[in-house]
Structure formats: structure tokens, C-alpha cells
Amino acid sequence: MRIFALSDIHVDHDDNAKWLRGLSAADYRRDLLILAGDITHRQPLLTWCLNEFARRFAQVLFVPGNHDLWVMGEAPGKTSLQKFDEVVAIAADCGVSMRPYVGNGTLIAPLLGWYDYSFGEPGEDLLQRWSDFYACRWPPGFDPANVAAHFAAMNLSQVPAGVDRVMTFSHFLPRLDLVPRYVPAQHRILDPVLGSTRLDAQLRRLGSVAHVYGHSHINRKVRIDGVEYFNNAFGYPHEETITAKQLVCIGTL
Template sequence: MRVFAISDLHLDYAANREWLQQLPVQEYNDDVLLLAGDVSDRLTLLEDAFSALTKRFSAVLFVPGNHDLWINRERLPDSFAKLEALLAATREHGVHTDIYRKDELAIVPLLGWYDYSFGAADDYLKAAWADYRNCQWPGHDEASLTRFFTQQNPSLSSLALQNARRIITFSHFLPRIDLMPERIPDKHRKIYPVLGTTVLESQLRGLGSSLHVYGHSHVNRQVTIDGVTYINNAFGYPSEAHFTARRLMQVR
């Protein structure tokens, strides 16, 4: 069994949908796919992706990204309702959102959001970042929303992790800001506060993860820090084709 990873498919773009549909139907039938969020802000396209990928892989594991929880193009009252609809779609299509076991390997999806542990959001970011307009989380600010998601993540005491000799984790959001390379220009660092949360780093370390897959930044990278290998394999927007691989990546 091989394990592949990809994030940020953004199927709102026709070119990205075409890539998905041309994936071989039989090549990955014994393999697992980690789908690390931002498939589409439209439920119909999310379901199309789940349908296409579950026909190609033995198991598809998924965590939602911020775009997946937008409601600006859905008739839903808030993003909590979008989350429920999204989870219902995963159940309908047989997509895994909980711990996946295969012999001594355990793969753990980690929910998250951003809580400004990577820096404070200034007025520019609050005006420019689309989540502030396209998500609605009544009764929650970013810190409490991050707690809402991360408190649902399993700990090492979970029965589903017993006797696991290798643990792989994956999230949409970044678990640490130093995953962003030094080459990033200052003007692009303005989005750092909304890239993730240090809570995820504490959780993956507590689980004993040796490999963590993440998405969201659209900056593809593989780096090992203090014994954990971090991998971002974002598909990205068509305009980013000159620096994203736009292919599946085998991580095991």
C-alpha cells in the first residue's frame, strides 16, 4: 500500500477539474490518498471530487480547508452548517475523516484553523483575506474557533492508535510558521497570521508523528525538523503552475 498526498485542488477552476478527471482509474486501487483541504467552496464540486477519488483509491482521507467552509455561494446559514453538510458528503461517499489504520500504520487527520499564534492580523489583512467575508462563525472568534476544531483531534490515548508503530498526521493548516521558507518576500508575509496554529504542532508531536502533510500556503516544500518530516504538495491555482508540481506525491 502506497500513501499519496495532495492539497488545494481548488476545483472551481476548469483546468483543475480536468486534471482530476484524467487521473488513471486503476493505478491507485491499492493505495491511500491524503486530501489536505481546499477542494472547493461549492458542495457539488466537493462531492464530484469525492466520487472521482474514491473510485481510484482504496481509501481517501480528508480534512476541510478554509475554502471548503465558505458559504458565499451556498444557501446555508453559516459555516457550521457548511461543515455539517460537508461531513455528510464524506459519509455518503465513504471518505474517511477519522483515524485510518492499516496494520501497524496509523494515519491521523487533524482539524484546525488559525488563531494568530503566527502573528497579529492587521487592518490590511482583515480587509484582504476572503475568509472574513465568506465564512460565518456565529459566536466565535479565531481563537475559540481554533479550539473548537483542535479539541476534536485525537490524542495518543485513542484506542484506534493502540499498537501503531508509525503515525502519519495531516492537516490543512500549517502547524508551525518556520515551514515557510526564508525566500518569501516581505509583502507576502502579511498573510502569515492566517496560515495556521501552533496547537497543531503540539498535537502532532504528542501523537508521535514522524510525517506530517499540510496544505494552505501553496508553497510546496519538504523539510525535516526535529525528527518530523513536513510535506506540502499543493496543486494550487492555474496561475501557480510555474511553481507548483500539480501532481500527486507519494509520501510512503
């Protein structure tokens, strides 16, 4: 069984949805897909996308991204925590798993998360421009640190017996140095909303040797302190130089 990785497919964009429609329905029937978030905030499209992947792969593992929890255009008062519960239910109905998976001695564990400003404090410009601050809605008293802690508490804390190898995946970045040095300084305004150091602590506590992440829309494979990090974001249609727009095999079971 091959392991493929993909994130940030954003099927709200017609070109991205067209790519998925054209994906082979035969080539991956014995394989596993790690889908690391940011599909769409529109639930009918989310259902369609997860069903499309589920009928192409033997197993699909998924964590939602920030876009998947947007509540704009939905019922007033609905929170992004309620939206998360709905996303969990949709995934289950589609046969897509958000739970740890064990196969041939390998554990593949999803790590839920959010950004908690452990990568830096946001400036006023970011607070005004970042869509999550308008498109997400949290219960009273929830700030990003509370959100990150809430999701992190759901993650696996110990490795089951019989596991020889651990792999993990998240939507958000587990460490800031995953952002390449070539990224222009003007884009580093986004650093505070990219991820959380808590994620790296969790994956290392589990003994992960490989971690898939998304969110940054910058494809990368890099080894840091014994862990191989992979980002294979599909990205927006215009992002042709930083995304590959294809499935990437990261290993086998």
C-alpha cells in the first residue's frame, strides 16, 4: 500500500475541482491518502470531495483546515466548534477517517490544531486582513490559544502496542522553520497564523519519523532533527510555482 499526501485542494475553485474529477479511479484503489485540510467551507462541496477521494483510495485520512471551519453565510450564532462537529460527521458518512490508523505496524496519527501565536504575535495589519478573524466564530472567551489547546487535547497521547513506526499529519505547521528562507520578508506577516510549536512537541512525543502538513501553500520536503516533513499543497489555481498540483507518494505500508 502506497501512502500519498495532499492538502489545500480548495475545490471552491473550478480548476481544482476539475483536477479531482479527472483523477484516476483505478490507479489508487490499494493506496492510502493523507488529506491535510482546507477543502472548502461549503458542506455540499466537502461531501462531494471526500466521496470522490474515498471511492478512489482504499483509505483516506483527514484533518480539517481553517477554511473548513469557516461559518460565514451560515446560521447566526453557529460556532466553528459546531462546524467542526459537522465536518467530523460528514467525513464519517463518506467513509473518511479522522482517527489514528494502524497498518502493517505503522501508526498514522492525525494531529488537530490551530495557531496559538507561538510563532509570533500578530500585527495590526494581520488582525485586519486575515480572513479567519471574520469567517470563523468561536464561543465566548475563546481566543486562538484556547482554540489550539481545545483541538490539541483531542490528539493521541501514546502509541498503541504493536506499532513499529509512527507517522503524523496536521493542517497547520508544527514549526516555523518549515517556511523556506526564500519567502520574502513582506509575506512573513503571516507567521503568527501558520501553526503552533505544540504540534511539533506532540509529534515528537509520539516518536513520529514523518509528518505531513499543509496551510502554507509552499510545497516542501525537509528533514529536521530526525523527522521528515512533507507539504504537498494543491493550492489556488494561480500558485503554479510553489505547488505541484499532483499527488505525491511519501512512503509505503
